[in-house]
Amino acid sequence: MSASAGSGETATLTAPPSKPRAAGVFILRLLVAVAIPVIAFAVLWRSFDYMRDENANRLLVVGVAIVVGVGGVFFLYWAMNRIVDLMPERYREGVRPYVFVGPALVILGVFLVYPVINTLLISFKDSQGESFVGLDNFKFVFTDESMLRAIRNTLGWTLVVPIVAVSIGLAFATLANRLRRGEAVAKSLIFMPMAISFAGAAITWRLIYDFRPAGFGSNIGLLNAAWQGLGNQPVAWLQAAPWNNLLLMVIMVWMQTGFAMVVLSAAIKAIPDEIVEAARIDGASELQVFRRIIVPSILPTIVVVTTYMVINALKVFDIVFVIGGAETNKTEVIAERMIRWFFILNNSGRGAAIAVVLFIAIVPIMVWNMKRFREQEMIR
Amino acid sequence: MSAPAIPVPEIDQAPPSTRVAATDEAPGASRGGWFVRIAILVIVLLWLIPTAGVLVTSFRPENLVNSSGWWTALVHPFRAAEWTLENYRLALDRGGLGNAFLNSLAVTIPSTVIPITIAAFAAYAFSWMEFKGRYVLFVVVVGLMVVPIQMTLIPLLRLFANGATIGRLIVFPDLDLNGSFMGIWLAHAGFGLPLAIYLLRSYIGSLPSSIIESAKIDGADHFTIFWRLVVPLSVPALAAFAIFQFLWVWNDLLVAYVFLGGTRQTMVLPIALAGLVGERGETWHLLTAAAFISMVLPLIVFFSLQKYFVRGLTAGAVKG
Numbered sequence: 001m002s003a004s005a006g007s008g009e010t011a012t013l014t015a016p017p018s019k020p021r022a023a024g025v026f027i028l029r030l031l032v033a034v035a036i037p038v039i040a041f042a043v044l045w046r047s048f049d050y051m052r053d054e055n056a057n058r059l060l061v062v063g064v065a066i067v068v069g070v071g072g073v074f075f076l077y078w079a080m081n082r083i084v085d086l087m088p089e090r091y092r093e094g095v096r097p098y099v100f101v102g103p104a105l106v107i108l109g110v111f112l113v114y115p116v117i118n119t120l121l122i123s124f125k126d127s128q129g130e131s132f133v134g135l136d137n138f139k140f141v142f143t144d145e146s147m148l149r150a151i152r153n154t155l156g157w158t159l160v161v162p163i164v165a166v167s168i169g170l171a172f173a174t175l176a177n178r179l180r181r182g183e184a185v186a187k188s189l190i191f192m193p194m195a196i197s198f199a200g201a202a203i204t205w206r207l208i209y210d211f212r213p214a215g216f217g218s219n220i221g222l223l224n225a226a227w228q229g230l231g232n233q234p235v236a237w238l239q240a241a242p243w244n245n246l247l248l249m250v251i252m253v254w255m256q257t258g259f260a261m262v263v264l265s266a267a268i269k270a271i272p273d274e275i276v277e278a279a280r281i282d283g284a285s286e287l288q289v290f291r292r293i294i295v296p297s298i299l300p301t302i303v304v305v306t307t308y309m310v311i312n313a314l315k316v317f318d319i320v321f322v323i324g325g326a327e328t329n330k331t332e333v334i335a336e337r338m339i340r341w342f343f344i345l346n347n348s349g350r351g352a353a354i355a356v357v358l359f360i361a362i363v364p365i366m367v368w369n370m371k372r373f374r375e376q377e378m379i380r
Numbered sequence: 381m382s383a384p385a386i387p388v389p390e391i392d393q394a395p396p397s398t399r400v401a402a403t404d405e406a407p408g409a410s411r412g413g414w415f416v417r418i419a420i421l422v423i424v425l426l427w428l429i430p431t432a433g434v435l436v437t438s439f440r441p442e443n444l445v446n447s448s449g450w451w452t453a454l455v456h457p458f459r460a461a462e463w464t465l466e467n468y469r470l471a472l473d474r475g476g477l478g479n480a481f482l483n484s485l486a487v488t489i490p491s492t493v494i495p496i497t498i499a500a501f502a503a504y505a506f507s508w509m510e511f512k513g514r515y516v517l518f519v520v521v522v523g524l525m526v527v528p529i530q531m532t533l534i535p536l537l538r539l540f541a542n543g544a545t546i547g548r549l550i551v552f553p554d555l556d557l558n559g560s561f562m563g564i565w566l567a568h569a570g571f572g573l574p575l576a577i578y579l580l581r582s583y584i585g586s587l588p589s590s591i592i593e594s595a596k597i598d599g600a601d602h603f604t605i606f607w608r609l610v611v612p613l614s615v616p617a618l619a620a621f622a623i624f625q626f627l628w629v630w631n632d633l634l635v636a637y638v639f640l641g642g643t644r645q646t647m648v649l650p651i652a653l654a655g656l657v658g659e660r661g662e663t664w665h666l667l668t669a670a671a672f673i674s675m676v677l678p679l680i681v682f683f684s685l686q687k688y689f690v691r692g693l694t695a696g697a698v699k700g
Contacts, residue, residue, distance in 0.1 A: 073494060073497045073498065074497060077497075077501055077603075078603065081602075081603045094511075096509065096602060097505045097509040097510065097511035097514075098511065100501045100502060100504055100505035100509060100602070100606075101501070101502045101505040101506065101509075101511070101517075103498050103501070103502075104498050104499060104501070104502035104573055104577060105502075105517065107498065107566075107569060107570050107573055108521065108524060108570065108573055108574065110539075110570065111532065111536065111566070111567060111569075111570025111571065111573075112524050112527055112532060112570060112571075112574070113524070114535065115531065115532035115533075115534075115535035115536050115539075116527060116531050116532065118534070118535035119531050119532070119534055119535055122534055122535070129534075129538075168423070171419075172420070172423055175416045175419055175420055176420060178416050179416060179417070179420060186420050186424050188683070188686060189424050189427060189428060190423065190424065190427050191686075191690075192427075192431070192679070192682065192683075193427070193430075193431070194627075194682070195627055195631075195675070195678040195679055195681070195682035195689075196431075196631070196675050196678065196679075197630070197631030197632075197633065197649070197650045197653070197674060197675075197678070198631065198633060198650070199631075199633050199649075199650040199653040199654050199671075199674070200631075200650075200653060200671045200674050200675050201430075202653075202657070203434070203653060203657060203667050203668070203670075203671040204430045204431065204433070204434050204671060205430060206657070206667075207430075207433055207434065207437065207450075207664060207667075207668065208429075208430060208433065210662075210664070217446070217447060218447065218448060218449070219449070220445065220446065220447075220448065220449045220450070220664065221449075222429070222433060222449065222451070225449050225451075254427065254430065257427075262690055311526055314528075315528050315529075315530070317530075317633075317634055318633045318634065318650070321633070321654065322633070322653065322654045322657055323657075324657065324658060335528070335530055338530045339530075339634070339637070339638075342533065342534055343533075343637075343638060348534050351533075351534060352534055354530075355528065355530040355531045355533070355534070356531070358528050358530055358531070359527070359528055359530075359531045362526055362527075362528055365526055366523050366526045366527070367523075369522060369523065369525065369526060370519050370522050370523045373519065373522045374519060377515075
């Protein structure tokens with residue numbers, strides 16, 4: 001790898017040199033890859049055992065956690081590296097990469113790969129995950145009235161939220177790009193809700209949608225106050241199906257527009273000035289510049305941002321869960337149903353089946369992601 | 381070549397050419413001047429109103445909160461009877477927010493630090509070491525970025541509660557991890573790893589190979605190169621992921637709800653908020669104070685480290 005990082009990377013990544021090695025190396029690799037995480041786990045476990053005592057001082061817990069989390073994990077890698085140094089020389093460099101990458105692979109295996117496979121299995125089993133029931137759970141998912149509503153609502157989320165958030169984000173990024181002063185401030189104010197939890201945002205917007213029937217005091221919710229100001233009767237917005245779904249989507253739009261705006265703004269700034277100026281000199285109006293130059297040049301970014309938003313909207317859970325009353329208000333979504341069936345109604349088969357439906361919806365995006373990554377690697 | 385998913389933007393760091401054009405009365409800027417400014421102002425105000433409502437309400441006495449809209453307080457901003465700190469005392473103490481705040485710290489900090497350390501080692505191996513299956517394994521990591529967490533919850537809860545065995549062989553010991561901090565740290569570490577590895581690899585892989593090569597010639601082994609050279613050089617990328625993961629874990633409701641539960645001893649802030657909404661949905665003076673307590677730390681982190689945060693977010697536009 002004496003060439004530039006770029007070409008060196010590609011060469012080694014696409015065609016890893018395969019030196020034939022003894023089976024001993026393989027076994028050693030395997031041992032190391034398994035031993036490190038197990039020891040790491042045991043050490044971490046011992047260090048934190050006392051924290052089961054729920055009255056342990058939290059600040060102390062945090063302190064110990066940082067020391068062990070950084071120091072302990074680092075020390076384990078260091079120790080394992082030492083052990084590799086003690087191995088016969090011809091094995092060393094074959095085993096060492098697995099010291100570095102092994103723990104990550106084991107954690108990914110335990111916390112992502114294994115559960116995904118297991119969930120697929122559980123989705124064909126009964127409520128306690130004991131005996132197989134065939135496709136019953138999936139039949140439930142696609143016939144139950146509340147589930148069908150959840151699927152419909154989730155489809156609504158994946159359409160409305162990305163379109164609205166990306167549109168506002170794009171408009172704002174384009175306009176802010178032409179501000180002479182205050183662009184950074186304006187952008188960070190739009191971006192700010194991104195730092196807030198969905199739970200906090202749900203409370204924030206519940207206050208806006210707050211409702212009191214006429215005659216029960218003045219409405220303290222901004223929306224009803226404005227609505228009444230226009231001469232209407234107050235409305236229980238969060239119970240007004242099906243429009244209440246839109247009101248919940250507004251919360252997510254509020255939170256995610258900043259993301260779209262910041263990313264798109266960066267893409268807009270990357271367009272060479274000469275192109276835009278040339279179009280203006282040729283007499284193009286601002287709207288034409290936007291439609292014919294800005295949008296086509298940042299189209300790949302728009303696609304990526306929209307995909308990200310679609311994934312997030314598919315998995316929306318917190319907003320609906322914290323606002324509450326999903327069933328009575330007909331605002332169910334898939335991710336929220338999953339928790340309800342698995343965690344509250346204690347039916348792991350149905351919970352798993354709902355999760356699988358969510359997963360299948362995301363698989364195309366996952367494959368596309370991997371394909372895109374491989375194309376990028378080819379270019380590198 | 382570090383190019384993540386999308387070009388990495390930095391707020392307030394436009395390329396110099398844009399800057400010049402903007403001050404030079406670009407034709408567009410002068411044509412749409414007023415319209416642009418008013419449109420921006422309207423959108424910013426719309427975006428600020430919800431947060432402003434929470435902030436103002438949280439400082440108003442209970443009886444006023446319930447009898448008039450928060451915007452009426454802005455008419456007499458200097459009347460002492462309009463304002464109080466009582467709500468915060470109540471939320472921290474009776475609402476259990478003080479305890480939840482500490483719990484959130486105890487969950488978030490290790491959940492941020494552990495995956496970073498593990499991912500940094502892995503990212504180094506993926507970038508600068510040669511081993512079988514390197515490319516394929518990394519493509520799998522990219523795929524894992526979007527796996528919905530819902531897909532992992534049921535098996536993980538069982539694993540934490542019962543362990544796992546194949547025949548008589550104990551594959552995963554029964555550690556009784558449910559409801560413990562240890563369990564949620566590991567879960568968050570697992571869920572955060574794909575993004576962390578992806579982000580760090582695209583950064584570490586783009587370091588000039590000449591540096592690494594010359595260190596090797598000087599006799600440094602991989603471990604020394606990693607620790608002395610690569611980690612210090614990668615601070616921006618490490619910070620970007622740290623902020624991203626910190627905000628994500630701090631604001632997470634789902635994982636905390638499933639693995640820690642809602643008991644008062646172990647509940648984190650989002651759980652506490654959700655609980656308050658369920659129990660006392662209309663006590664706005666308490667709810668708004670609680671909501672604001674949960675927002676304080678992320679907002680500080682956000683405004684002080686915005687540049688890094690933006691970097692992490694944009695590069696991780698594919699995270700699940």
